[in-house]
Amino acid sequence: MNTESDAIASFTQYFAQTNAIALFKEAIIDKNAQLTNKFDPQHDVLDLLREKSLFIDHVLSACWRHFLDTHASSHSLIATGGYGRNELFPHSDIDIVILLNDQQDNDFKEKLPKFCNFLWDIGLNPGQSVRTIEECIDKACEDQTIITSLMEMRLITGNEELAQRLKTQISSDRLWPSASFFQAKMAEQTQRYNKFHDTAYNLEPNIKEGPGGLRDLQIIAWVFKRHYDSPTLRELIKYDFMPASEYDELILARNILWRLRFALHALTNRCENRLLFDYQRDLAKQFGYLDQKQQPDVEAFMQFYFKTVANIEQLNEILLQLFNERFIKAAKNSKPSPITANFSVINGYLEVSHKDVFNDNPLTLLEIFLLLQQSPSIKGIRATTIRLIRKSLHLIDDDFRRNKKANRLFIEILRQPRGITHQLRRMNRYGILAAYLPSFANIVQRMQYDLFHIYTVDEHTLFVIRNLRRFALDKHNNELPFCNNIFLLIPSPDILYIAALFHDIAKGKGGDHSQLGEKIANDFCLQHDLPSRDRKLITWLVRHHLLMSTTAQKKDISDPTIIHEFAQQVGSIKYLNYLYLLTVADIRATNPSLWNSWKDSLLKELYISTHNALHRGLDKPIARSERLEDNKKEAADELLRLGISPATIKQSWQHFNDDYFLRYSGDEIAWHTIAIAASKPEDLPLVLLRPHTQRGSAEIFVYTQNKDKLFSICTATLDRLGMNIMDARIITTADQYVLNSFQILEQSGEAINDLHREIHICTSLRNNLISRKLKRQKNVHRQSRQARHFPIKTRISYLEDPMHKHTAMELITTDRAGLLSIIGQAFRQKNIQLHDARITTIGSRAEDMFYITDRHSQPIKDADTLAELKNLILELLDG
Structure with missing residues (x-):
């Protein structure tokens, strides 16, 4: 095809064939294949975009002339949008306007649908509109996106004078002035x-x-x-x-x-x-x-x-x-209004007083951001000054970083009552943060290739600081009021911001980023002359910023021993307050979709329990017996208040052991007891569901005699019903009664809010427990598209249980449908008893803890038995 007319003529000949649609389709496919073959990722594609646009011009012109014949020159076929700019990618939208002449042309309107339908038949899928000039103007007046599209208009074929009239009518002196x-x-x-x-x-x-x-x-x-x-x-x-x-x-x-x-x-x-x-x-x-x-x-x-x-x-x-x-401002007064010797305000933006300000005094590269914080009426930095900042980054060298005035300026920015998030974002955008903190340069635009972290490391860091700032502001109190209340107890918020700035700064350096970050934070504190007590707190927070989330999600925080151990690591209520706020801000900035009522309540419960332990004193830990008796008394008092007799309570509790009373709260025990008291032996298995608990989740409680497959059937059923299991408490009494409790949420992260759904879950689970097998049904869990790209190698390790009651098994693997059911199957095959499970899912990563014993309820110490269990699970999970 050497000329435009030759190309159009070639396409026109297709209409003489019986398979015209197939010929056009094939031509379009061939053209895309040609363009793809010509494409080189190392070279510009402008010529390819224009070539595709010209090709589509020829196709549309041939179709226009064929279907509209004598009317083709009376009306206009116009390309708009990217197509109008001749920027057509292989599968870009093809936006066209069919511009009608003012005259009524019914014959043209009758033929037009054949033209439009043919374009769809051959696979072009155009975005089209059919309008007169007046209709185009009316629509453009109403909607700026339409005037934007028309601004790119280009005549493909048809009435040139008509198209020119439209172009004149949409000029900025007639509508939508600039x-x-x-x-x-x-x-x-x-x-x-x-x-x-x-x-x-x-x-x-x-x-x-x-x-x-x-x-x-x-x-x-x-x-x-x-x-x-x-x-x-x-x-x-x-x-x-x-x-x-x-x-x-x-x-x-x-x-x-x-x-x-x-x-x-x-x-x-x-x-x-x-x-x-x-x-x-x-x-x-x-x-x-x-x-x-x-x-x-x-x-x-x-x-x-x-x-x-x-x-x-x-x-x-x-x-x-x-x-x-x-x-916008051209007609207004644009005279500079000096606010310091080095800076003025022009049209609401901060401008240097002369082009050598940064060269003469490099510290003004930090001072400018402090001025913005102290003058909230200023909108930002003027464009010419932004350019000057970009050109002056080389001035921030080692001498600048060691300059005590620069150090004081930076700390002052972090201590301001307003504008911290906005200015740190600006400093990052203009390259100041990376220049001033070379370690921060390492994380700028660094991707964390997993589903847990959805932002680059620097963006995540700034989101953490933003979240901490929101805890300080009354206008955000409705989001997490508990965090806002704790924030009021923080004597030095800047300590939190510094800890947040450094908590992930060693990502990508290899090794434990918490330990490496601790050293970087320590060097920063020494250079900036921060008091020793502040330096110790900041470095401790950086070193232990994952401690609270790990404890809450992987350990049994109803156990006084766990709480005492955590309290000893934290050491003081002051440190607890800082750590709690940093933990919440960090999780919410990592991936907002991972934050839910379960995590909120879990961290809050750990905070309150630890606060009480620290308030009481680390030398006065709560004894397990004391917690046990407190829970018993609280439950008994509530049951007596409700009219349940002491004899009935005693009868209902006959199978309950100390572990049960230790691990369930008084209100949970009362809820279970009422249901058990009202049941008969033939009612077992008893399946209860409470849609809303103190932890923001729903709770499934199963009470029955211990039988094979129990855990496996429960978890598989809940999984097939689309429930996410957040936590599992497994208690087997000496006389072989089982009290299983599962904290569950819908896949959306929400609690169950439908009565019919509650009934269906309980009925399905009870029926499966009675029949000892699962009813075949479609599994509603689906692995996300993204998760397929983050396969996690299964790792199993055995950890020491500080109470020496169980063997702790840690499983790290890719989360998948039926995971807990598979683990239950392995336990059943190896005659392993499960006593507790901590279920943690982070993006596509499952990090679960199982507390197990042999069939005699003794910790498993035989290395061969543990190795066999590990190999079986690996085989079941990864083939």
């Missing part, structure tokens, strides 16, 4: 950023819509074009919005994202704009990111992506602020 258009686009960008939690740095970013993505570049182009009617971004240089070097940065970043988007379309064979786990390895390999063994280096590839979008995000901020000054 000022109002700019404001609409700013609101749209804010809404779009909020959709992505105001960050581009998550595990599966959207390269088109996410912050720093292609949409950020398009926003720049649209508002610039609306004001200057400029055909290209190069004119940003002409109008003095950016130097040529910065323009080159912008185009380089755009070309990288174009290449990525093209690669995604080619790889997935669809219009895919998300860097999903499914494709990251292939893309890393395509783009040349390989490790020493020539395997795809996904982390390096994603860091390359994050650096690209970070650059776009900065340039977007700079240019839109400059646009705002010229389009």
Whole structure:
């Protein structure tokens, strides 16, 4: 096809064939294959985008002329959006407007559906609208997205004069003047950023819509074009919005994202704009990111992506602020208002008083952020000063970092009553944090390749600090009021912020990041002359920031011994307060979807129990017998109040052992007792469900005589019903009665809120326990798409039980449907008794603890028996 007319004629000939639809389909598939074959991830794709656009022009022109024949020149076929810009990726949307002439043309309207249907039949799936000029104007007046699309209009074929009239009618002097258009686009960008939690740095970013993505570049182009009617971004240089070097940065970043988007379309064979786990390895390999063994280096590839979008995000901020000054503020007074010798305010933004401010006094690179905190009416840093900061980062060298005035400035920023989160985010965005804290540079845009951490390490760190700040603010009190109350007891919030800043700073360095981070934090505290008591607390928090979550999720916090042991590690109520707040903020910043009422109540319960232990004194620990008697008395008092006789209570408790009274609270014991007292032997197994407990979960309680498969049947049934088991308490009495308790949540993380659902769960579980087998039904659990990319090698280890009552078995593996049922099957085959289980799921990672004995309720000490159990579980789980 040498000329446009030849190409159109070639397609027109297809209509003479009986299989015209198949011929067009094949041509489109072949063209996409040709473009994919030409694609080289190391080279720009602009020519390929234009080639695809021209090809679609030829297809549409041939169809337009064939189906609309004599009417084809009376109306206009117009490309809009990305297609209008000649930026058509292999599977981009093909947006068109069929522009009708003012005259009524019923014959054309009758033929038009055949044209439109044919485009769908051949697989183009166009986004189309059929309108007159007046209708286009009316719609554009109502919706800025429509005027935006029309701004990109390009005539494909048809009435050129008609298309030109529309172009004239939508000019900025007739509708959507540049000022109002700019404001609409700013609101749209804010809404779009909020959709992505105001960050581009998550595990599966959207390269088109996410912050720093292609949409950020398009926003720049649209508002610039609306004001200057400029055909290209190069004119940003002409109008003095950016130097040529910065323009080159912008185009380089755009070309990288174009290449990525093209690669995604080619790889997935669809219009895919998300860097999903499914494709990251292939893309890393395509783009040349390989490790020493020539395997795809996904982390390096994603860091390359994050650096690209970070650059776009900065340039977007700079240019839109400059646009705002010229389009919105042009008519207003833009004279600088000095606030210090080095800084002035212009149009609400902080500006250096002269271009040598940072060179003359490098400490102003920190002072500027302190000024923003102290002057909340200032909106931010002026674009020209942002540019100057970017150019001045080299001034933050070792001498700067050792400068005591700089050190005091940095600490002062962390001690301000407002603006800490905003300014730390700015400092990170402009490169100040990485320059001032070289260890922080190591975690900037560093991806943590697992499902537990959904943000890069630096973003996660800043989210932790944001969460801590929210505990300090009354307006967020409704989120976690308990945390807000604890925060009021904190004498030095800056200690928390420093600990948060350093808690993950050693990620990626190899080794235990808590230990390595402790040393880095200690060096920081010494350099910044923090008091010894503050330094000890900060380094302790960094070293032990995982202690509370691990204890709450992996140990039996109803056991006074566990609480005493944890209290000894914490040492004081002051340390407990700091650790509790840091733990909650950390979990919520790691992956918001992992936070639920269960974790909230579990940590709160551990905090309260430890607080009581510390208040009482570590030299006066609660004895197990004291806790046991307290629980008995609380339950008996409640039952007597409800009219249950002492004889009935005694009869109901005849099978209960000390472990039971130790591990259940008074209200739980009373709930169980009422149901057991009302039952008869023939009613067993007794299955109870309480939809709301103090821990924010539902509780399933099973009371029956001990039989084979009990744990396996219970867990398998609950799993098949779509329940997440958060905790399991297994008690077998001396006379072989079993009291099993399961804390459960729906897959959504919510408690059960439907009576019919409660009845169905209890009925299904009881029926399966009676029949001793599972009723076949579809398992509603599904492994997430992402989890397939994070296989976790199964590890089993045996730990010492401090009470010497059980053998503790730790299992780490990939979470999957029926996991606990499989473990129960292994215990049954090896005649193992299960007494307790701590169920912890972190993303796709299961970290479970099982407290087991032999059939005689004795700890298992025989190495061969333990090895056989381990090998059996490995075989059942991993084949």
